[in-house]
Amino acid sequence: MKYYVFAIAIFSMGVSASECFDEPSTIQRAQCHGKEVAKLDVQLNLEYKYAISQLKKNPRVTVEEFRAAQGLWVKFIEADCQVKGKLYGGAPAWQTVEYQMCRKEYYEKQILLFKVTSHKAAP
Known part of the structure; x- marks a missing residue:
């Protein structure tokens, strides 16, 4: 079930609407x-910390393995x-826009x- 939630959320996310394009x-x-x-x-850092705390309950993955990954x-x-910023950006300012959009x-x-792997995703 959790994998379906993850797949649906990923595909529904697509390119998120951003007010930045109005600038x-x-x-x-x-x-x-x-x-x-x-x-x-x-x-992301909050979710990362929560995921680390949940690893203590999962004997299959160590905190060290997770941190390394x-x-x-x-x-x-x-x-x-x-x-991607360099490929799709063109001018330096657009390279920065593409870089930030990629990171986002x-x-x-x-x-x-x-959230999904920590069992925090909404049903």
Whole structure:
């Protein structure tokens, strides 16, 4: 059941609506997306801490394994979003917008994954 909730949520998320596209300049859009990512980062850290606390109940995965995997995830999204920003961005300001949008998408999915795997997802 939890996997269905996860799949439905991932597919329904798509590209989230953002007020950042209403900003008049590319630089303001980049700043707006940066603020959205910062908010998601706080939420992601809370979910991460909760997931760590739940690992004590799961003998199949150690805290060290989980932390190592998440460290690799952080490195991956940084590299992936840097490349996507350069590929799709064009001008430097647009590269920043694309970079931040990429990070936002990854963060939203990871937050949802933490919620589902920690049995916190809404039914």
